[in-house]
Amino acid sequence: MQASSTCGRLRSLPTLQRRMLMAAPVGRNSSLHPSTSSSTLFSSAGSLVANGAAVSSGGTAAAAVPATAGPATALADITAAPVPVDFLSIRGVLFDVDGTLVESDPLHFRAFQEILAEVGFDGGRPIDEAFFRRHISGRHNPEIAADLFPEWDEDRRTAFYLDKEERYRRLAAAGLEPLEGLREFLEWVRQRGLRTAAVTNAPRANAxxxxxxxxxxxxxxxxxxxxxxxxxxxxxxxxxxxxELLGLTPGESVVFEDSPSGVAAGVAAGAPVIALTTGQDPAILQQAGACWIVRNFRDVMAAIQAAEAEADSTTRGRGDGSVSESR
Known part of the structure; x- marks a missing residue:
């Protein structure tokens, strides 16, 4: 199924616009090992949840996502929480790609598991999914390679992750499917004329x-x-x-992410972040700063439809034909 041609034209970030005010290096963990019980690689730069409230895109307080005890927690309990984002007032939506638009983490896990065993990481023992989620998922390849192999030179690390990405593309060539409800959500975004960008740590060829x-x-x-x-x-x-490219402020934007590092990035940018549970424990995503946690875009569409129905009801209740303020 092809997307509507009216969605707009994809544009890459011009080289001269690749800039930011700060250039501090990312910290590295030189003692990384699959048996590590905890990781400092994903420290959030801030949180939208404070004193039991989450900040919505409109700047108003809403009930925070309930704390979760782990993967056994019922997702229905999580998504039943009040939605802390006013979808009817946002002007733009920013999407991660891997694990957010498509459930690709299983393919990345398989590619990393294979290549790490081949190069003898941890004695050639295959990494497990917990290690992948904690130390790899959502992170930037140079940082992953530096943490996994601090003794390697830069050329060897680069060759390692380029090989890994080639393996991933071969696996993905068999076919990728969008996350549930994604096409419906993108159509809603198009109909409302919202600004959009895909924001990813993936290499250009992958994205x-x-x-x-x-x-x-x-x-x-x-x-x-x-x-x-x-x-x-x-x-x-x-x-x-x-x-900046879309002419949006953080309060006019909403970010969709699936990894702790991605959630932390969106939170640090000042936007509300909705996290999808395609590859992470909901509690980890909440700890990173996600203001709402969902299974897929069907949950998002259900919340939007409920908000639209409430707005329509409010308008009809006025009986004067005026448009609801939430519109």
């Missing part, structure tokens, strides 16, 4: 391949790559650049 495979590349005005910014996620640079 363009995934968007094209899904037939949705025309639905994004800009593709902002972490590797083309001064700093990639978890720093806010990619999201701040996307907002």
């Amino acid at each position: 363009e391949m995934m968007l094209a495979a899904l037939g949705i590349e025309s639905c994004f005005e800009h593709l902002v790559l972490g590797e083309e910014c001064t700093r990639a996620k978890p720093h806010p640079d990619p999201y701040l650049i996307a907002m």
